[in-house]
Each structure stands twice: as structure tokens, then as C-alpha cells.
Amino acid sequence: MKYCRFLADGQPLYGRVEAGRIVAQAVSFEALSFGSAVDLLLEEAELLPPVEPSKIVCVGRNYRDHATELGNDIPSEPLLFLKPPSALLAPGGSIWKPAITQRLDFEGELGIVIGKRASRIGPDEDVSSYIRGYTIVNDVTMRDIQKSDGQWTRGKGFDTSCPVGPVVTAEIDPILGSLTVETHLNGELRQHGETRDFIFPIPELLRYITAVITLEPGDLIPTGTPAGVGPMQSGDVVEVKIQGIGVLRNVVA
Ligand code: MG
Numbered sequence: 001m002k003y004c005r006f007l008a009d010g011q012p013l014y015g016r017v018e019a020g021r022i023v024a025q026a027v028s029f030e031a032l033s034f035g036s037a038v039d040l041l042l043e044e045a046e047l048l049p050p051v052e053p054s055k056i057v058c059v060g061r062n063y064r065d066h067a068t069e070l071g072n073d074i075p076s077e078p079l080l081f082l083k084p085p086s087a088l089l090a091p092g093g094s095i096w097k098p099a100i101t102q103r104l105d106f107e108g109e110l111g112i113v114i115g116k117r118a119s120r121i122g123p124d125e126d127v128s129s130y131i132r133g134y135t136i137v138n139d140v141t142m143r144d145i146q147k148s149d150g151q152w153t154r155g156k157g158f159d160t161s162c163p164v165g166p167v168v169t170a171e172i173d174p175i176l177g178s179l180t181v182e183t184h185l186n187g188e189l190r191q192h193g194e195t196r197d198f199i200f201p202i203p204e205l206l207r208y209i210t211a212v213i214t215l216e217p218g219d220l221i222p223t224g225t226p227a228g229v230g231p232m233q234s235g236d237v238v239e240v241k242i243q244g245i246g247v248l249r250n251v252v253a
Contacts, residue, residue, distance in 0.1 A: 004048075021041055022040040051168065058222045063225065063227065081156060
């Protein structure tokens with residue numbers, strides 16, 4: 001199944017997506033029976049972030065080539081940080097460039113969406129049963145503030161720093177097969193990565209996180225970005241593409 005969230009007459013709804021169209025709607029994810037039929041082109045819908053997370057647990061430096069491009073060591077265990085839900089930005093929404101930054105970077109990433117409360121997932125347990133699906137995230141970063149603060153809360157947690165969508169899909173399985181993650185800036189390819197190159201694969205990430213943090217349904221886990229991160233300017237169009245999910249497109253205000 002593939003789904004989005006969208007506004008219909010001012011009301012936020014979940015929509016089941018088939019072949020680029022929203023074909024059924026539901027008021028809440030828990031009511032995902034999608035009883036009422038609807039027929040709307042996905043690209044014409046007023047899309048919302050397709051997740052309503054209690055928290056966004058991000059993974060840093062999960063590709064060797066990205067860790068080294070910023071002069072960092074390859075991590076020996078996953079590097080985690082949080083973004084607040086207030087950072088979420090809809091597909092098509094405008095990324096804000098705060099006046100305090102001179103360098104606002106894109107980071108295209110695969111996002112895991114949790115489907116079932118997960119705490120202390122066991123070493124022999126199948127993590128797939130905790131995953132609702134996958135989406136696309138842009139881990140927008142004020143690189144200079146990230147460095148000067150030391151802590152990453154401002155640099156990666158500011159409003160609009162988490163564009164996500166356009167859909168969540170359960171129709172792909174990056175645990176079994178690799179996905180290509182690409183970022184284009186104004187149409188030019190800037191990042192290209194394969195999720196098989198993760199330093200810490202998805203099952204290991206979920207076991208590591210849930211060893212100490214309980215994940216709730218709807219929680220979002222951006223899995224880290226490949227090499228090629230770079231700055232964006234006002235008016236730039238940034239697109240993160242992942243095969244089988246789609247294109248997350250945003251403009252810098
Ligand atoms: Mg990142």
C-alpha cells in the first residue's frame with residue numbers, strides 16, 4: 001500500500017495512492033480502511049507531511065563517503081539526533097532560510113515510518129513487523145550553526161528543516177534490496193547513493209534506537225545522507241528522488 005496526507009476542504013485526510021492518483025480517503029491512519037472513494041491526481045492535491053510523528057529520530061553519517069567529505073571519522077556506532085515535529089514541511093512547501101545562517105544545506109535521505117510501538121527489539125526479532133513503510137526526507141541543515149553550536153538542535157531542528165513525502169509506501173523493502181537516493185538542485189544531480197552502502201543497516205538502526213527509546217506508530221527515522229551535500233540559496237528548487245517512492249520537491253523561500 002502507498003498513502004499520502006492531504007487537505008480536502010480544510011480537513012486533513014489520509015489518502016490511499018494508486019498509479020499517481022488518490023483513490024480512497026480516511027480521517028485517521030488508525031481508520032485506514034479507506035472507506036470513502038475519491039479520485040484526485042496526487043500532484044494536484046494539497047499535500048501534507050504523510051506522517052504525524054511523536055518524534056523524529058535521525059541518523060547522522062551513515063554513509064562512509066558522506067562522513068569523510070565533512071572531515072569526520074567513520075562512526076563505530078550509529079550517531080543519533082532528534083528533530084522536533086514542528087520541523088516538518090509538506091511536499092511542495094517552502095524551506096525557510098533563517099537570517100542567522102550563511103550555509104543552508106540539503107541532505108536527501110530515506111525515511112523509515114514506524115507502524116507499531118517498538119521497544120527493545122530483540123536480536124533475533126524481525127524488525128519488518130514494526131515498519132509501516134518508507135518515505136523521503138530532506139534533512140535540511142544550517143551547517144554553520146550545526147558546527148558553531150556543537151549541539152545540533154538549532155542547526156537541524158528549526159522550522160521547515162524536515163521536508164517529508166510525498167507518500168509513504170509499503171510496496172518496497174530496502175532491507176531486502178538496495179534503493180537509489182538522489183538529490184537534484186535546480187535540476188542538476190548533486191547526490192547519488194545506494195542504501196546498500198549504509199554503514200548501519202535498517203535492522204541494526206532500529207535495534208540500536210529501541211534499546212533506549214520507545215518508538216511509536218508514525219515516528220520517522222531519517223537514515224542518513226550520501227556524499228554530495230551542498231548549500232541552497234533563495235529560489236533554489238531541491239528534489240530528492242528515491243525509486244519506488246517518488247520525488248520530494250521543495251523550494252527555498
Ligand atoms: Mg542527515
